[in-house]
Amino acid sequence: MVKSRMFGGNGVLYPIVAFASCVAFIYLSFGDLWINIHGDGKWSFVERNGTQFVVDGMPFYFNGWNSYWMMDHAADEFRRGKVREMLQTGARMGLTVCRTWAFNDGEYNALQITPGRFDERVFRVSLVFVCVAGVIADVVVFLVIGFEVVECYLLCSCLRSSILLLKLKRIRKLNLEFANHNLEFALDYVIAESRRNGIRLMLCLVNNLQAYGGKTQYVKWAWEEGVGLSSSNDSFFYDPSIRRYFKHYVKTVLTRRNTLTGIEYRDDPTIFGWELINEPRCMTDKSGDTLQDWIEEMSTFIKEIDRNHLLTVGLEGFYGPKSRKRSTVNPEIWASDIGTDFIRNSNLSTIDFASVHIYPDHWTHNPDFEYKLRFVSKWMISHIEDGDKELKKPVMFTEFGLSTENPDFTPAQRERFYKVILDIMYKSAGKNKSGAGSLVWQFLVEGMEYSNDDFGIIPWKRQSTYQLFAEHSCRLARIQGALSTQLYYLRKLCTLRK
Structure with missing residues (x-):
């Protein structure tokens, strides 16, 4: 009964909460990387x-x-x-x-x-951090939504994995000089x-x-x-x-x-x-x-x-x-x-x-x-x-x-x-x-x-x-x-x- 009052009998809010969790995870994991470069005015060399x-x-x-x-x-x-x-x-x-x-x-x-x-090790530590953060996000999704909505969880995991892969491809594409x-x-x-x-x-x-x-x-x-x-x-x-x-x-x-x-x-x-x-x-x-x-x-x-x-x-x-x-x-x-x-x-x-x-x-x-x-x-x-x-x-x-x-x-x-x-x-x-x-x-x-x-x-x-x-x-x-x-x-x- 408590669960029904929180989310509604038709379960419409399940995917909404799942999606919101994904968005929050993506922002927290990558928001600081994709900086909005909005240089106020023209930049010229000194x-x-x-x-x-x-x-x-x-x-x-x-x-x-x-x-x-x-x-x-x-x-x-x-x-x-x-x-x-x-x-x-x-x-x-x-x-x-x-x-x-x-x-x-x-x-x-x-x-x-x-x-x-x-140092290659620090790069790996970065990936480990992302994976650990992902696990935490998954646990939060389960605790908030419940174990019934496996499809929402899978959607979140797939979306998060896709974002991670896109980020890694972007890094490789730019031909990084450092490890x-x-x-x-x-x-x-x-x-x-x-x-x-x-x-x-x-x-x-x-x-x-x-x-x-x-x-x-x-x-x-x-x-x-x-x-x-x-x-x-x-x-x-x-x-x-x-x-x-x-x-x-x-x-x-x-x-x-x-x-x-x-x-x-x-x-x-x-x-x-x-x-x-x-x-x-x-x-x-x-x-x-x-x-x-x-x-x-x-x-x-x-x-x-x-x-x-x-x-x-x-x-x-x-x-x-x-x-x-x-x-x-x-x-x-x-x-x-x-x-x-x-x-x-x-x-x-x-x-x-x-x-x-x-x-x-x-x-x-x-x-x-x-x-x-x-x-x-x-x-x-x-x-x-x-x-x-x-x-x-x-x-x-x-x-x-x-x-x-x-x-x-x-x-x-x-x-x-x-x-x-x-x-x-x-x-x-x-x-x-x-x-x-x-x-x-x-x-x-x-x-x-x-x-x-x-x-x-x-x-x-x-x-x-x-x-x-x-x-x-x-x-x-x-x-x-x-x-x-x-x-x-x-x-x-x-x-x-x-």
Whole structure:
């Protein structure tokens, strides 16, 4: 009797409930894969015109941030939402460029397990998850509908299986270059979700540091395979076998077709540009010749594959031993002896713009905060002058931060630090100078303490910090206008600030 009152004597609602269960299952299983790419406005590649970035001939000075962790989080279904949350927050703040890692070499959630080989196991885990979810859906159908309506259950199972098969055929048809479905999908997802939110991505291809594998992992691979010339981490730059490893990886990434958008990475204007390596240093060759040779070879290789995107080295910005600025602008003497040279490394035809970092806490022994602010101003102005007069290229400040581990640290102090940097960028934009954009290190969302270093912040937790970056977005827009991909968020944000 209870059953009759719930579903009706004629059983009309049986197939309705079964169908609804199928729809719910399909959405929960695949809804996040078939993203609705609705890019608000026309997407064009960022180009260079002298010392400026331009989009469709219009100057592009930007306000942005770092979230290095996006691909790693997108690989995990239970953490993927943090990527979307961060991109949506960035868009609401009027930010237009995000820098993140396009690598994870040989570590947890590794994209590349060994040179040219990617993890098949994670792909299988994805299929197991789908099958387990299917069983759960079947049990729900039986419990809700009852065991009488076997035909409805069979319909649901057949429909679900058909959807799964169609998805697998679609994946194969797109000629995936990677075997690791979760990690390949992760970077696809980050790019597609960035496009949805009007954010362009600056993608870094390898780390000089050990985090996420980096050059240390490449050297380890070569050593383990018996082809390495040296166990020194710096052999990453000169070992022919390791150079081949890296080229193979780079080509695989650049020519990959995004499974969510159908666009090859090298043809996708969502990508602002490529960064060769994060913070390169070659301590075993202070002359800088080894690193310079590596930059020349790798930048030429990338330009042969991808003519659409801009390319930078990923430098911290230190002046080398032959530079006249080594003693007047570098933070300390050691900075000219690490195998890099800002001018020499950036002054190649295959390098489109220069990159600089700003970390006075790590670079100087002087604890005085006012001294650090003076250093920041001098450091930035010097590099912008280099971009205008010597390199004749844009200069991007791709990382900047103030450490929370300073004994006298306060959030208000950090905001002063940020403001000095943003004000210099604003003046550069107002005068059409080479200082083209800045990316704060780093933004997080709540529940990410495990990814935080001593520089990370959750921007909306402190309203004055949030407002500082939002207002900078608006004042840049007042100078140059807004691209069509930014209009929705900037119009909403900046109207409130008039």
